[in-house]
Amino acid sequence: MSETNFEKNVQHEMLGFKLKPSEEVWTKVEERIRKKKRRRFIFILFFAGLALLGYWQRDLLFSEKETAATEPVTLPQKKISIVDSIKTIIPENINKEVQVRENTEKNKNALTKNQKQIDPVKGKIFSVKNEKQIIKTPDIVVARVIEISVKPTIVPDKSIIEQSKETHIEQSKEAQILKDSSTVSIAAENKINDSKEISVINSDTLISKEIEKISENKVQKDTIQKVESKADSLVEMKKLPAISKKWKWGVQLTPGIATFVDQFILISSQKSADFAGAPSGPIPTPPASPSERKSGFAFQLTGFAQKRISAKTEFSIGVQYGYYSDRIQVGDSRLLSLSASQPQPLFGVTQGYRAANPNISITNRYHFLELPMEFLFQLNKKPTKPFYLNLGLTAGQLISTNALVYDTSFGGIYFDGKKQLNKTQFSLTTGFLWAITAKKLQWSVGPVINVHINRFQDNSFENDKYLLMPGIRTKIIFPDKK
Amino acid sequence: MDYNKLVKDCIREIPAAQRQLYDHFAETMLGVCYRYTKSTADAEDVLQDGFVKVYKHLHQYKQQGELGGWIRRIMVTTSLNFLKKRSRNRHEFSFENEHLHPVVDDNPELKITGKELANLIRQLPVGYQTVFNLYAIEGYSHVEIGELLGINEGTSRSQYSRARNLLISWIENNNEYINKTGLYVGN
Numbered sequence: 001m002s003e004t005n006f007e008k009n010v011q012h013e014m015l016g017f018k019l020k021p022s023e024e025v026w027t028k029v030e031e032r033i034r035k036k037k038r039r040r041f042i043f044i045l046f047f048a049g050l051a052l053l054g055y056w057q058r059d060l061l062f063s064e065k066e067t068a069a070t071e072p073v074t075l076p077q078k079k080i081s082i083v084d085s086i087k088t089i090i091p092e093n094i095n096k097e098v099q100v101r102e103n104t105e106k107n108k109n110a111l112t113k114n115q116k117q118i119d120p121v122k123g124k125i126f127s128v129k130n131e132k133q134i135i136k137t138p139d140i141v142v143a144r145v146i147e148i149s150v151k152p153t154i155v156p157d158k159s160i161i162e163q164s165k166e167t168h169i170e171q172s173k174e175a176q177i178l179k180d181s182s183t184v185s186i187a188a189e190n191k192i193n194d195s196k197e198i199s200v201i202n203s204d205t206l207i208s209k210e211i212e213k214i215s216e217n218k219v220q221k222d223t224i225q226k227v228e229s230k231a232d233s234l235v236e237m238k239k240l241p242a243i244s245k246k247w248k249w250g251v252q253l254t255p256g257i258a259t260f261v262d263q264f265i266l267i268s269s270q271k272s273a274d275f276a277g278a279p280s281g282p283i284p285t286p287p288a289s290p291s292e293r294k295s296g297f298a299f300q301l302t303g304f305a306q307k308r309i310s311a312k313t314e315f316s317i318g319v320q321y322g323y324y325s326d327r328i329q330v331g332d333s334r335l336l337s338l339s340a341s342q343p344q345p346l347f348g349v350t351q352g353y354r355a356a357n358p359n360i361s362i363t364n365r366y367h368f369l370e371l372p373m374e375f376l377f378q379l380n381k382k383p384t385k386p387f388y389l390n391l392g393l394t395a396g397q398l399i400s401t402n403a404l405v406y407d408t409s410f411g412g413i414y415f416d417g418k419k420q421l422n423k424t425q426f427s428l429t430t431g432f433l434w435a436i437t438a439k440k441l442q443w444s445v446g447p448v449i450n451v452h453i454n455r456f457q458d459n460s461f462e463n464d465k466y467l468l469m470p471g472i473r474t475k476i477i478f479p480d481k482k
Numbered sequence: 483m484d485y486n487k488l489v490k491d492c493i494r495e496i497p498a499a500q501r502q503l504y505d506h507f508a509e510t511m512l513g514v515c516y517r518y519t520k521s522t523a524d525a526e527d528v529l530q531d532g533f534v535k536v537y538k539h540l541h542q543y544k545q546q547g548e549l550g551g552w553i554r555r556i557m558v559t560t561s562l563n564f565l566k567k568r569s570r571n572r573h574e575f576s577f578e579n580e581h582l583h584p585v586v587d588d589n590p591e592l593k594i595t596g597k598e599l600a601n602l603i604r605q606l607p608v609g610y611q612t613v614f615n616l617y618a619i620e621g622y623s624h625v626e627i628g629e630l631l632g633i634n635e636g637t638s639r640s641q642y643s644r645a646r647n648l649l650i651s652w653i654e655n656n657n658e659y660i661n662k663t664g665l666y667v668g669n
Contacts, residue, residue, distance in 0.1 A: 006650065007618050010599065014619045017596040018509035019516055025526050026504055029533045033500070 247305045256471020258298035258324035290406040296325030312378040322368035329358035355412030364403040370396035388433040398423040427452040444475035485549045518561035532560040610645035
């Protein structure tokens with residue numbers, strides 16, 4: 001409003017006052033508005049690329065066929081490996097004489113000079129001199145093991161055990177093959193159950209007892225045949241299991257700490273345009289500085305689906321709730337009386353907290369709904385205890401917050417800052433996971449770090465802009481429903 | 483010009499529409515920014531920041547009032563933020579009492595061009611310059627200026643009064659020179 005003609009004249013002159021800007025101004029304006037569009041485009045392109053990759057690998061992702069196993073090992077080879085395993089049972093320096101039965105005629109030929117012929121009736125001693133003999137006479141050895149063990153049991157090779165599925169072998173006085181996919185202890189004290197006791201020949205007493213039993217002429221030829229058929233089963237067991245490509249479901253919880261950093265490690269922090277808040281002018285004294293931002297508690301709760309896409313790689317996608325927080329110190333609250341006749345085009349604030357004389361601790365809370373996607377790369381060879389490196393990307397949307405944002409207006413003030421926050425956030429995740437299987441559930445735990453790659457808030461008066469969350473992830477995958 | 487259509491096209495990020503909006507308002511807005519800053523380079527920086535904000539927040543323009551007025555307010559806000567950021571450590575904004583310049587004619591005739599007047603305004607101390615711009619040209623009341631700048635109404639009034647007197651004294655000197663020589667004096 002003009003008090004005199006002077007003001008009117010000045011206003012008249014100045015409102016019509018124009019200056020031609022240099023062409024560089026438009027170039028820079030255009031560059032800045034296109035940069036934002038380019039950033040958005042890059043994210044869209046990235047997700048389109050992921051979608052294309054998923055389409056290309058759709059057979060891997062959506063196929064539930066089980067891949068074929070390797071060819072079975074032939075029986076003779078298997079027998080050898082049985083024999084090899086028996087080597088581990090029978091100490092190398094064993095020099096015990098055991099009584100065995102002759103099983104087939106061909107075994108006679110395999111007898112070396114040092115070996116005495118077995119009298120199936122009388123149960124003559126059959127001495128074992130060296131390992132080569134064992135290899136040469138696999139059938140005999142198989143029979144021998146059967147007959148000298150407390151329970152007719154064959155302890156398979158460790159390598160077989162690791163690769164085999166569960167099988168069941170009828171028990172009687174025949175050979176039994178253990179049902180176990182884990183390492184089997186072949187020590188005498190190893191017990192599967194009462195009826196499947198494994199014994200290892202390491203005791204004279206044991207051997208002598210077995211000799212007595214065998215001499216009763218109870219082991220028959222068909223028993224040996226059954227042993228051979230069981231050995232066939234072992235062969236089948238040696239087929240590698242199919243890689244399951246079904247989707248597995250699970251939940252994970254990642255507690256951690258939320259902290260804000262000034263600069264994203266790959267993208268340098270750029271000063272945003274001036275904060276478009278209430279027109280605030282200069283003040284006689286400098287405004288109170290913003291409070292230091294302290295880290296706060298954070299956690300992510302995720303429901304996910306995971307699928308193996310190759311021998312050592314798995315893919316996981318899910319839905320996640322993310323909670324993040326940080327703490328600031330503010331002063332007393334104050335009402336901000338802004339003029340109603342001058343509507344603020346960009347925001348309107350009527351209440352805030354002074355930045356000066358901080359005496360109130362405020363926790364800013366951020367609630368996100370997120371979509372995490374991850375690849376898990378198995379780094380070790382154990383399928384039962386995999387160790388993963390995981391790399392992922394998460395897109396998130398801020399759904400609720402009580403955050404306060406700083407401005408230098410009114411001597412330094414904190415106010416409701418929802419509009420200054422970038423509600424859509426993208427973050428990268430990396431970490432390690434150790435997994436074990438117990439009670440049919442796969443449990444995983446490991447450190448993880450989540451780094452947001454776009455600025456969290458557009459406020460040029462505060463430095464810390466990128467959200468960072470280190471944490472410990474615990475994960476459970478549920479068994480397949482059969 | 484159909485501003486509604488132009489705004490809609492700019493919201494849709496049509497480059498031609500964005501350029502058209504800029505061309506239509508840039509010169510006037512640079513004049514606004516020029517009065518708040520001390521150099522043309524600073525004025526252009528503020529203009530650049532201001533237009534980026536315009537494009538970013540154009541969807542909030544609710545067509546109440548003129549588009550030019552809405553953009554002008556953004557430019558004023560941006561100018562004040564610019565001055566505020568610069569003054570954070572320099573204490574440039576001072577409302578200490580300047581020497582009161584006596585004036586002969588309270589309503590001198592303006593025998594200078596707009597640019598010369600703008601240059602005179604820019605030569606005022608920063609605090610005077612800001613209050614003068616907001617009151618005499620943008621039309622804010624002293625109450626509103628007090629709220630915007632964090633000063634009380636009385637301070638705004640006194641600062642404006644001093645700014646006005648200082649400016650008038652310069653204009654009178656200029657007029658006197660013109661009367662004597664027939665030449666304009668301006669920066």
